[in-house]
Amino acid sequence: MSIVTLQLGQCGNQIGFEVFDALFSDSHCPQRLCSKRENEAYQASCKERFFSEEENGVPIARAVLVDMEPKVINQTLLKAAQSGRWKYGQHSGFCQKQGSGNNWAYGYSVHGPRHEEPILNLIQKEAEKCDSLSGFFIIMSMAGGTGSGLGAFVTQNLQDQYSSSLKMNQIIWPYGTGEVIVQNYNSILTLSHLYRSSDALLVHENDAVHKICAKLMNIKHISFSDINQVLAHQLGSVFQPTYSAEGSFHYRRNPLGDLMENLVPHPEFKMLGVRNIPQMSENSLAYSTFTWAGLLKHLRQMLISNAKMEEGIDWQVRPPLSGLPTLGKTSLNKELHFNTSIANLLILRGKDVHSADLGKQKLRAYIHQYTKFGIEEEDFLDSFTLLEQVVASYRNL
Amino acid sequence: MLTKQRGPGGPAPSRYGNEETPVHVHGFLTEKLSLNLDKSVTTSATCGSSVTYGTSAPSESAVGEPGGCEGRRGLPRSLGWPPCSMTQSVVVQGKLRVEGGTPLARSQAASFATNVRSVSFLSLFLSLIAVGQCGNQIGCCFWDLALREHAAVNQKGIYDEAISSFFRNVDTRVVGDGGSISKGKICSLKARAVLIDMEEGVVNEILQGPLRDVFDTKQLITDISGSGNNWAVGHRVFGNLYQEQILEKLRKSAEHCDCLQCFFIIHSMGGGTGSGLGTFLLKVLEDEFPEVYRLVTSVYPSGEDDVITSPYNSILAMKELNEHADCVLPIDNQSLFDIISKIDLMVNSGKLGTTIKPKSLVTSSAGASKKRQEKPFDAMNNIVANLLLNLTSSARFEGSLNMDLNEISMNLVPFPQLHYLVSSLTPLYTLADVNIPPRRLDQMFSDAFSKHHQLIQADPKHNLYLACALMVRGNVQISDLRRNIERLKPSLQFVSWNQEGWKTSLCSVPPVGHSYSLLALANNTCVKPTFVELRERFMRLYKKKAHLHHYLQIEGMEESCFTEAVSSLSALIQEYNQLDATKSMPVEDLPRLSIAV
Numbered sequence: 001m002s003i004v005t006l007q008l009g010q011c012g013n014q015i016g017f018e019v020f021d022a023l024f025s026d027s028h029c030p031q032r033l034c035s036k037r038e039n040e041a042y043q044a045s046c047k048e049r050f051f052s053e054e055e056n057g058v059p060i061a062r063a064v065l066v067d068m069e070p071k072v073i074n075q076t077l078l079k080a081a082q083s084g085r086w087k088y089g090q091h092s093g094f095c096q097k098q099g100s101g102n103n104w105a106y107g108y109s110v111h112g113p114r115h116e117e118p119i120l121n122l123i124q125k126e127a128e129k130c131d132s133l134s135g136f137f138i139i140m141s142m143a144g145g146t147g148s149g150l151g152a153f154v155t156q157n158l159q160d161q162y163s164s165s166l167k168m169n170q171i172i173w174p175y176g177t178g179e180v181i182v183q184n185y186n187s188i189l190t191l192s193h194l195y196r197s198s199d200a201l202l203v204h205e206n207d208a209v210h211k212i213c214a215k216l217m218n219i220k221h222i223s224f225s226d227i228n229q230v231l232a233h234q235l236g237s238v239f240q241p242t243y244s245a246e247g248s249f250h251y252r253r254n255p256l257g258d259l260m261e262n263l264v265p266h267p268e269f270k271m272l273g274v275r276n277i278p279q280m281s282e283n284s285l286a287y288s289t290f291t292w293a294g295l296l297k298h299l300r301q302m303l304i305s306n307a308k309m310e311e312g313i314d315w316q317v318r319p320p321l322s323g324l325p326t327l328g329k330t331s332l333n334k335e336l337h338f339n340t341s342i343a344n345l346l347i348l349r350g351k352d353v354h355s356a357d358l359g360k361q362k363l364r365a366y367i368h369q370y371t372k373f374g375i376e377e378e379d380f381l382d383s384f385t386l387l388e389q390v391v392a393s394y395r396n397l
Numbered sequence: 398m399l400t401k402q403r404g405p406g407g408p409a410p411s412r413y414g415n416e417e418t419p420v421h422v423h424g425f426l427t428e429k430l431s432l433n434l435d436k437s438v439t440t441s442a443t444c445g446s447s448v449t450y451g452t453s454a455p456s457e458s459a460v461g462e463p464g465g466c467e468g469r470r471g472l473p474r475s476l477g478w479p480p481c482s483m484t485q486s487v488v489v490q491g492k493l494r495v496e497g498g499t500p501l502a503r504s505q506a507a508s509f510a511t512n513v514r515s516v517s518f519l520s521l522f523l524s525l526i527a528v529g530q531c532g533n534q535i536g537c538c539f540w541d542l543a544l545r546e547h548a549a550v551n552q553k554g555i556y557d558e559a560i561s562s563f564f565r566n567v568d569t570r571v572v573g574d575g576g577s578i579s580k581g582k583i584c585s586l587k588a589r590a591v592l593i594d595m596e597e598g599v600v601n602e603i604l605q606g607p608l609r610d611v612f613d614t615k616q617l618i619t620d621i622s623g624s625g626n627n628w629a630v631g632h633r634v635f636g637n638l639y640q641e642q643i644l645e646k647l648r649k650s651a652e653h654c655d656c657l658q659c660f661f662i663i664h665s666m667g668g669g670t671g672s673g674l675g676t677f678l679l680k681v682l683e684d685e686f687p688e689v690y691r692l693v694t695s696v697y698p699s700g701e702d703d704v705i706t707s708p709y710n711s712i713l714a715m716k717e718l719n720e721h722a723d724c725v726l727p728i729d730n731q732s733l734f735d736i737i738s739k740i741d742l743m744v745n746s747g748k749l750g751t752t753i754k755p756k757s758l759v760t761s762s763a764g765a766s767k768k769r770q771e772k773p774f775d776a777m778n779n780i781v782a783n784l785l786l787n788l789t790s791s792a793r794f795e796g797s798l799n800m801d802l803n804e805i806s807m808n809l810v811p812f813p814q815l816h817y818l819v820s821s822l823t824p825l826y827t828l829a830d831v832n833i834p835p836r837r838l839d840q841m842f843s844d845a846f847s848k849h850h851q852l853i854q855a856d857p858k859h860n861l862y863l864a865c866a867l868m869v870r871g872n873v874q875i876s877d878l879r880r881n882i883e884r885l886k887p888s889l890q891f892v893s894w895n896q897e898g899w900k901t902s903l904c905s906v907p908p909v910g911h912s913y914s915l916l917a918l919a920n921n922t923c924v925k926p927t928f929v930e931l932r933e934r935f936m937r938l939y940k941k942k943a944h945l946h947h948y949l950q951i952e953g954m955e956e957s958c959f960t961e962a963v964s965s966l967s968a969l970i971q972e973y974n975q976l977d978a979t980k981s982m983p984v985e986d987l988p989r990l991s992i993a994v
Contacts, residue, residue, distance in 0.1 A: 010799055070558070071795050097656035101803030102900075145807075177882055177897045179798070181808040181864050210879070222876035224797040224903075366811045 001134035002049050003239070003256060004126045005063040006154065009100075009147030010072045011172055012139040013065055014224065017076045018232035019139070020061045023050055024086050026236055049239070051086060052129050059086045062130065064122045066154075068111055068146045069099040092126065094119055100145025104186040105373035107149020108193075120157060127162070135166035135199075135256035137239075142190045143174035143183035152193035159197040166256045169198045170235065173205040182366050189375070192383035195270060195390060202238075202272045204231055268393050522654035523562050523789060523802070525590045525661045526647075526678065529624075529631075529671025531696050532663040533592055533599045534774060539663075539782035540588050540611055546786060549909040550794070556583050559793040563589055564611075565653055589654070591616050591646055593678075595635055595670045596623035616650065618642055624669025628710040629951035631673020643678065644685060651686065658792070659690040659802045661785060662722075666714050667698035667707030676717035683721050690802055692788075693722045694781060697853065697927060699731040706944050708935040709959070715931070716962040719969060723806050725817050726784070727924060728852045733777035735849065740776075740825055783908075784820055784852065787916040790870050791904040797875070800868060800902030808900040809864045809920045814969060818918045819857055821850040826911075838873065838913065842881035845917035846889065855923035861980050862891045863920040866900040870914045871907030878903070893979060925973040932966055939963075 007016035027046040051059035061080070065088065067073045073093045080087045096115065100107040127133050136158060140147035151169070158167055171190070174183045194201055209230050213222045217230070367377065527536030547560050556566040564586040588611045594600050597619050604612065618639055624631040651657050660682055664671030675693075682691055695718065698707040718725050791800040810816045823844040845867070848856035869878060878901055891898055908914050938944065939959060948954050 014797070069799070069801060071799060075795055098658055099799075099801040099803065101801060101807045103803075103807050145804075175879065177879075177886065177899060179899070179901055180804075181895065181898045181900050210876070214876070219876075221874045223874040227875070366807075368813050369807050369810075 001132045001257075002052075002062055002130035003134050003137050004123065004130065005050070005061070006123065006136060006138040007063055007065045007076075008138065008140040008151045008154070009067055009144050011141035011144065012147050012151075013067055013072050013076045015170075015172070015228050015231055015235075016063060016065070016139050017079060018225070018228040019235050020050065020063065020080070020086065021083070022229070022232040022236040023239070024059070028085075048131075049134075058084075060089045061086060061092075062126055063088060063092060064119070064126055065093040066095070066119055066122075066146075066150065067093075067099075068096045068107070068150070070095045070097065089126075092122060094122055100149060102143075102145045102180050102182060102186070103369055103373065104145060104149040104152075104182075104189045105370040105375040107145045107147075107151075108153050108189075109149075109374040111146070111150050112153030116153075116157065119154060120161065123158070133162075133165055135168065136162070137168050137170065137256070138198075139170045140190075141172040141174065142187040143172075143180045144186065147172075148186045148190040152190050152197075155194055156197045166199045167197075168200045168202060168256055169194055170202045170204065172231075173203055173207075175206045175210070179206075182369070185366065185370070185380075188383045188387060189379070192386040195386060198270065200272055201270050202235075204234070268390070522589060522657050523659050523661060523792075524647075524650055524654070524657060525563075525588070525663070525785075526593065527590065528593045528662065528664040528675035528678065529668055530594065530596075530599045531665035531668065532671050532675065533594055533603065535663050535694075535696075535778045535781050536590065536592065537603050537606070537608060538775065538778040539785055540590065540608055542779065542782045542786055543588075544586070544608075544611070546909050550906060554583050560586070562789070562793045565589060567613075586611060587613050588616075589650060591618070591643075591650060593618045593639075593643070593670070593674060595620040595631065595674065597621060616646060618646065624673060625947075626667075626669045626704050626706055626710065627947055627951070628669060628673040628713045629948045629954045631669045631671075631675070632677045632713070633673075633951050633953050635670070635674050636677035639674075640677075640681065644681060647682070647685065657686070657689050659692055660686070662691065662693045663781075663785075664693070665696040665698075666711040667696075667702055667704045668710060671696075672710040672714040676714045676721070679717055679721035690723045690806060691721070692802065692805075693718060693725045694785065695725055695727050696781075697727050697729045697931070699729050700930075706938075706947070708931060708938055709944070709948065711931055712935045712962045712966060713958065715928075715969075716965045719814060719965055723816060724810065726820050726852075726918075727817055727927065728781060728784075728820075729854060729927070730777065732852050732854055733780050736780060736825065736852075737776045739849070743826065780822065780852065783822055784916065787822065787868060787870060787908070787914060788918075790906065790908075791868055791902045794904050794906035796902065796904035796906075798901060798903040800866075800900070804900070804902075805866065805918065809866055809918060811863055811895070811920070812972075815863065815920060815972060817920070817924045819855050819921055819924060820852050820919075821845050821917045822852070823850055823915050823917070825850070838877055839881055839884070841913070841915050842867075842885060845915055846885060853924070853927060855921070855927065857919050857921040857923045858889060860890070860921050860923035860925075861977055862889055862895075862898065863922075863976065864895060864898040864900065865889075865891075865920070866902070866918040868902045868904070868916040868918070870904045870916075871912050872905075873903065873913050875903065890980060892976060922973045922977050925970060925977070928966060928970050928973075932963065932970070935963060 005016060005019070007013045023046060027043045047053075047059060050062055052062055053059060065073050065076060073095045077088050077093060094115070096111070100111060123136075138151060138155060138158075140151035142148050155167060155169060158165075171194070174180065174187070180186070191201075206227065209227050210222060212230055213219050213226050217226070219226050367380075370380075371377075525536060525539065527533045543563050547564075551557060551560060560566075560583070565588075566583055567585050567587045590612065592600055592603070592612065600617060600619050603609070604617075620635065620639075624635065662675060662678065664675035666672050679691055679693070682689070695714075698704065698711055704710075788805075789802065792802055805818075806816070809818055821844075823841045825844075844850050846858050848858065851857065867878065867882075882899055882901075945956075945959075948959075949956070
């Protein structure tokens with residue numbers, strides 16, 4: 001079953017490219033870690049999920065790229081084409097000339113309705129190309145205007161049009177000390193809207209990934225492409241085919257469905273996080289050895305202590321919820337775990353975001369930029385309320 | 398679709414194309430192509446053959462790597478043409494020739510060529526309006542720098558998206574309006590500018606200088622008599638006289654744009670034309686193009702200003718700026734002069750390794766040898782020109798964290814009236830001819846906040862920040878940015894409700910000849926002293942009613958205009974005062990919404 005990926009905004013497109021690249025390299029990796037037949041089955045399964053076939057053998061990613069300004073999409077298309085190994089469909093990109101100006105309201109109320117039709121048409125075309133559609137994977141950031149605003153709008157529309165398909169939104173939580181000044185507003189509005197229309201929210205924080213890059217991967221000058229590659233690595237390991245009950249050559253057919261089934265038992269609790277080990281630079285990989293048991297144990301420790309990486313674990317133990325480890329390829333391990341740690345994330349970061357927001361709101365700072373495009377104060381209030389409810393329900397767990 | 402036309406008595410067109418096949422392609426191109434207006438279209442395929450439309454042999458290195466085809470249809474890699482996405486159609490006429498590579502490769506290349514699909518050319522357009530003597534002199538420096546920057550970045554002379562934001566590509570052989578061409582080699586660049594001055598001296602000088610071909614005569618509005626340093630003459634008299642003409646020229650220049658994003662207005666506040674007519678223009682723009690941002694670069698009068706009535710002109714203009722501008726970047730001559738002196742000091746102190754750069758970005762003259770012959774304000778005007786270039790760099794060039802112009806207003810203007818942004822450009826040596834070995838990157842960030850590097854007399858470090866934007870160009874990564882923000886944050890005071898009020902952007906293209914640069918824009922209460930001083934100078938004159946009659950004799954001007962203007966300024970100062978008062982208050986912990994669970 002296939003997944004259609006939707007890349008929104010600069011962040012979404014840059015990450016999306018890295019994700020497809022990682023998926024492709026992983027499935028075509030030359031290392032012979034398992035038997036050939038297994039490898040082929042794995043490759044086939046991965047390909048079917050994310051790429052569709054082109055006549056002359058270059059796989060086309062099942063993706064729709066959307067952005068309101070042309071530079072990033074052009075770059076992404078070009079990079080993919082230049083790699084020669086895979087590419088994006090010729091018409092799978094949609095862009096406009098003028099960006100959203102970091103304004104959620106602009107993305108949601110202006111760009112959304114205006115470009116609803118062409119975007120949804122593109123999605124429909126991709127969806128029709130799939131033999132069987134597992135669902136949608138939407139990559140967006142929360143701080144900007146296009147990713148957040150337009151993303152919220154599109155997710156809502158997908159909810160209406162494809163109500164039987166699952167949607168997982170990959171959202172990027174911005175750096176604490178701002179990338180964008182109004183990111184708190186944008187984040188609150190996005191989260192509240194997504195909570196209503198999405199099936200699962202997979203959260204990644206720029207801060208955390210940055211730390212991973214710095215501490216574990218030993219990168220001196222971390223650039224966004226480094227961060228995106230780590231993210232892609234994590235996402236790849238979530239979505240790569242996993243064994244099914246039938247045996248080693250059969251892979252589970254429904255990636256999104258499986259994930260949702262196991263991880264989102266109640267529609268109230270939708271937020272997911274990823275813990276990934278091992279994460280290290282390629283150089284050190286050659287010098288390390290792993291055992292499966294060791295990895296699992298480490299992972300469990302990470303979960304229990306709510307750490308995002310292997311080092312610096314803070315040993316205040318909280319009662320863990322049961323998670324379901326899914327098996328993957330031997331060199332990778334990941335665990336997608338729904339537990340109180342996400343709730344804590346929401347609570348802690350939520351607190352910062354809320355207090356920052358409430359402060360701003362009290363003085364009506366920046367509000368005029370949003371009311372220009374039809375978002376009124378009541379909308380803000382609604383968003384606050386919804387999120388408070390979510391936080392409260394997580395707390396009660 | 399590719400329709401092959403049979404030339405009279407020519408060889409039968411082959412399916413794979415041969416030397417003499419004339420082609421008329423009307424369609425859309427997706428992959429990168431480079432278009433040469435000599436009617437040859439070149440694209441290269443990685444499968445080792447090249448497709449040329451045209452009469453000339455493929456001269457540019459448009460050929461892909463030979464071999465390595467592997468029977469796969471590789472995607473064409475092309476040179477010189479920026480990647481594209483959709484919508485505009487292109488009509489190419491010429492001949493198709495496929496050569497090189499294996500027959501299979503050739504057929505594939507040809508079939509690719511016949512499947513040209515879509516090219517797009519979406520870009521943002523920015524339009525510069527220079528009003529008055531000061532405005533036009535700065536504008537002239539700006540266009541000179543812009544041309545040089547694009548020449549350095551765009552080696553192949555192809556009209557690309559980045560250039561298109563500031564220039565039109567025009568075929569000068571065509572008379573009249575139809576000459577605009579949107580693709581291909583640069584024929585003749587015309588600036589997207591409108592030059593307005595009420596006396597002819599400055600504009601004439603520009604038109605006789607090296608930049609004369611960059612401006613269209615249709616883009617100029619001039620008069621003879623000048624405004625006599627009188628805001629009322631500029632605003633009321635010339636405003637009414639030229640309103641229609643101005644509107645028409647603006648509409649024309651907007652028509653040439655696919656999508657106009659921003660108007661840049663450059664003027665001075667102390668004079669008559671720049672200040673009066675310039676601010677009249679703001680109102681016109683707001684009515685005619687309400688969705689387009691109006692970014693104003695205003696040169697404020699310094700302490701020792703030679704125009705006696707400059708306080709009157711400035712205050713009257715301020716009222717208009719308060720009401721009709723989206724964003725104002727105040728600048729004053731004294732600060733620019735100080736910066737130039739500092740640069741001179743750096744050069745002349747004989748530091749090791751300082752050499753005069755061959756490519757100069759400061760003076761419009763070709764090199765250091767002519768340095769002494771430059772006009773007195775040239776170096777200072779170039780700083781302002783650099784400011785505008787860096788401001789728009791992230792919108793024109795690619796980067797890992799882009800920032801468009803509408804994001805500036807969105808992030809830095811929390812309340813509509815407080816839209817005055819203090820700017821600083823570092824490192825200083827990027828503004829100079831000199832080649833000083835780059836200091837540590839971190840020094841660049843520290844300097845951006847010091848009061849000696851601001852383009853207006855202001856001290857942001859000791860005042861309250863409402864918001865701050867850092868626009869970095871060149872080889873700087875996100876970790877460097879983060880590290881410096883963390884480092885500098887403790888020494889800066891941010892308003893309590895915007896403690897993390899940072900906006901950042903990274904553009905990969907550095908300024909010409911340097912590896913990186915930083916532009917910092919701050920919405921900070923440190924602009925207040927400038928305004929307070931302006932008001933004081935105004936009051937000194939106004940109390941004695943000195944020179945007032947020159948203004949009052951203009952139809953429509955009354956004393957109430959003055960009192961309104963001054964009270965609008967006082968209200969603004971009051972807002973800043975209120976914010977300053979919150980400086981030392983502790984951060985309140987606001988109660989969260991309580992919900993029934």
